[in-house]
Amino acid sequence: MKRIEGLITAPFTPFGVSGDVEFAMVDRLQEFYKYNGIRGVFICGTTGESSALTFGEKAALFERWGRYRTDDFMVIGFLGGTSVGECRQLAAEAHNCGLDAVAVTAPYYFKPTGVQELARFCAEVADASPLPFFYYHIPSFTGVRFNMYELLGLVDGEIPTFAGIKYTYEDMMDYQRCLEYGGGRYDILWGRDEMLLSALVVGARSAVGSTYGYTAPLYRGIMEAYAAGDITTARHLQLKATDYIALLQKYGGSAGKAFMRAVGMDCGGYRLPVRNLDAAGEAAFERDLAATDFREYCSRRVPAGLGAVAATGRKQPANF
Numbered sequence: 001m002k003r004i005e006g007l008i009t010a011p012f013t014p015f016g017v018s019g020d021v022e023f024a025m026v027d028r029l030q031e032f033y034k035y036n037g038i039r040g041v042f043i044c045g046t047t048g049e050s051s052a053l054t055f056g057e058k059a060a061l062f063e064r065w066g067r068y069r070t071d072d073f074m075v076i077g078f079l080g081g082t083s084v085g086e087c088r089q090l091a092a093e094a095h096n097c098g099l100d101a102v103a104v105t106a107p108y109y110f111k112p113t114g115v116q117e118l119a120r121f122c123a124e125v126a127d128a129s130p131l132p133f134f135y136y137h138i139p140s141f142t143g144v145r146f147n148m149y150e151l152l153g154l155v156d157g158e159i160p161t162f163a164g165i166k167y168t169y170e171d172m173m174d175y176q177r178c179l180e181y182g183g184g185r186y187d188i189l190w191g192r193d194e195m196l197l198s199a200l201v202v203g204a205r206s207a208v209g210s211t212y213g214y215t216a217p218l219y220r221g222i223m224e225a226y227a228a229g230d231i232t233t234a235r236h237l238q239l240k241a242t243d244y245i246a247l248l249q250k251y252g253g254s255a256g257k258a259f260m261r262a263v264g265m266d267c268g269g270y271r272l273p274v275r276n277l278d279a280a281g282e283a284a285f286e287r288d289l290a291a292t293d294f295r296e297y298c299s300r301r302v303p304a305g306l307g308a309v310a311a312t313g314r315k316q317p318a319n320f
Helices: 023-035 055-066 084-096 115-126 148-155 172-183 193-201 216-227 231-251 255-262 279-290 307-311
Strands: 006-009 040-043 074-078 101-104 133-137 162-167 187-190 206-209
Touching: 006 216, 023 055, 040 055, 055 074, 055 084, 074 084, 084 101, 084 115, 101 115, 115 133, 115 148, 133 148, 148 162, 148 172, 162 172, 172 187, 172 193, 187 193, 193 206, 193 216, 193 231, 216 231, 231 255, 231 279, 255 279
Parallel strands: 006 040, 006 206, 040 074, 074 101, 101 133, 133 162, 162 187, 187 206
Antiparallel strands: none
């Protein structure tokens, strides 16, 4: 698989008023992301409420998103992390749907007792598909906090399809060592939006996150400013990003879809046990957001008549 560079967003799974997956919204989302310079999607993950989706829904989402992958827009399918059998079946589905890669977390109910067991779990899932395979390191949800540099040492040469790690943790020492493992052999995708600049400093080339979907120009600006050596601008933009993330934290996880509604992409509500914002909460969020300069930095709607152009990924707006 070609090396990953730039921003990969983690899409929200769109639900209709009945609570069913709104597959037609995927068509609009992919167009929106491409227009705003997003390089791909990490689907059915944490942001996509993976644990609340059925096997059939995940497989159907793989198929729908797979229609829109191109050489410039990759689709990575998250398989889960509790059932080896289900992960293997979904890995085969991902291959049939033409996705670019797959990923799993550590099992988070019966947790692995050591990094060796985690490596064996990864090997068994990866063996079900020829697709490039990523381990998704997110201890805040799984409770599994093994050293990822050690995991690389165990899977290197043992899992032929192992492509890298989606690294959603704050251990910058371990992250940097993973980046440099084997002369930079693997893609180590940064997963903490609020610390993107910190990751760029130690060598990150790519990142996966939910907030990139609705503030893509802001994060593209961080990466471009850093690449140009303009650290002052990069720091300024990273601070802007953390201001919006602080607003997300204030209103809880369900505010993510409120941000999407603010940019004209209504993905519906969340499934239980996530608590949706009530009318008062939504109104309060909108007031707080209106008091910021969000409109200056948010992702742009695809102009009418440019849908077909945007879908190719060729035309993108200026940063701001």
